[in-house]
Amino acid sequence: MTQPLEALTAHLLDAARTAGADSADAMAVRGTSISVDVRQGALEEAQREEGTDIGLRVFVGRKSAVVSTSDTSDRTISEMAARAVAMAREAPENPHAGLADPEELAQVWDMDALELFDHSDEPDPATLQHQATEAEAAALSVDGVSQVQAASAGYSAREIHLAASNGFAGGYRRSDRGISCVAIAGTGAAMERDYDGDSRIFQTDLRDATEIGRRAAERAVERVGARKPRTGTHPVLFDERISSSLIGHLLGAINGSAITRGASFLRNAMGERVLPAGLSLIEDPHRPRTSGSRPFDAEGLPTSRRALVEDGILQGWTLDLATARQLDRASTGNAARSTGSGPSPTPWNVALTQGDANRKDLIRDMGTGLLVTSMIGSTINPNTGDYSRGAAGFWVENGEIAYAVNECTIAGNLRDMLLGLVPANDARTHLSRVVPSLLVAGMTLAGS
Secondary structure (H helix, E strand, O other): OOOOHHHHHHHHHHHHHHHOOOEEEEEEEEEEEEEEEEEOOEEEEEEEEEEEEEEEEEEEOOEEEEEEEOOOOHHHHHHHHHHHHHHHHHOOOOOOOOOOOHHHOOOOOOHHHHOOOOOOOOOOHHHHHHHHHHHHHHHHOOOOEEEEEEEEEEEEEEEEEEEEOOOOEEEEEEEEEEEEEEEEEOOHHHOEEEEEEEEEOOHHHOOOHHHHHHHHHHHHHHOOOOEOOOOEEEEEEEOHHHHHHHHHHHHHHOEHHHHHHOOOOOOOOOOOEOOOOOOOEEEOOOOOOOOOOOOEOOOOOEOOOEEEEEOOEEOOOEOOHHHHHHOOOOOOOOEEOOOOOOOEEOOOOEEEOOOOOOHHHHHHHHOOEEEEEEEEEEEEOOOOOEEEEEEEEEEEEOOEEEEEEEEEEEEEEHHHHHHOOEEOOOOOOOOOEEOOOEEEEEEEEEOO
């Protein structure tokens, strides 16, 4: 018989006490995932996975250890608890380790308001195959497309439960549905590829498979004939599809793990300007139907809306309990973990202030420069913010797209880049990272 997850976590805590742990927390995850790939109108691969994973973190004084397994038998739980306690006794002491105080814990939350789980029926493989086939057929119907590299559809559902010896217990369910397509245009050495896709919690929000396939194909065709741009210093516009990577570097630089190690170009920037005046970066873990939402973090602390950057000024770090204690601050409720690892600070949903202009306006205003739609590889120094990445996209002349480009490198310094951002107004508001296209006034381009 399948055990409820709350029973499994309670069993893990009991086993930890019996084995000699001073305190402990436990996590149980039960999930199902289905994925279907098609090629040339026929099923290429179908996968289904089901399982339950459990993890236990124990403390012996300020020493800790984490163990995990997918075997939920009583014998295995007892053995893993004993093994975890033995490991903890041999581990080095960490003065910042430990569970939250009971008064810090989340007490109430409204799961219905978050809308993290779609209660409609799980799709059968035939339905997913039909969606993937529709996307592929739509891509192949576009003139100039030579083949479809991949067309896929998938579904997943997870139930998560967390419990700790400090009295916390809570759980929730999540679901996800997705369709993606990668199209190839041209032939031989002149082949170019591009993609489109959508991932949503609710089936009713998912974009049409035909639209996804057609847009992937159109993007691939637009890239045919790409060539290297000329070397020089030019404005660079990061397309909305990839602009969140710039904000991702900011988020990494204010992560508590980077700050405590001193490995961040923003380690001394608290209270300083890190974005242009008028721009704010807001974290909101309570946005409905959004993948980064959650009612509490992995240490049982309440999550809340907060300003990471307000009117361009850095307001705070992203902290779990351990990094907060090390910095003599309070946790921001940003701990995340898997069953096989301890907590680490992780940002939830974030949104950057959008601008007044659309992407076309920014292309016009940049005059001559590069519109980046994809990037590969990276050389980024987290201590200095020095930035270099391979890029592809479109060359802009006199405010209009002139031709596709590839095989170039863009370089700059993240601190300077972030301070000079000009946002468009085209961010997709259903994403966990709501970031519009971003214009950087001047970057070094290495091309021909």
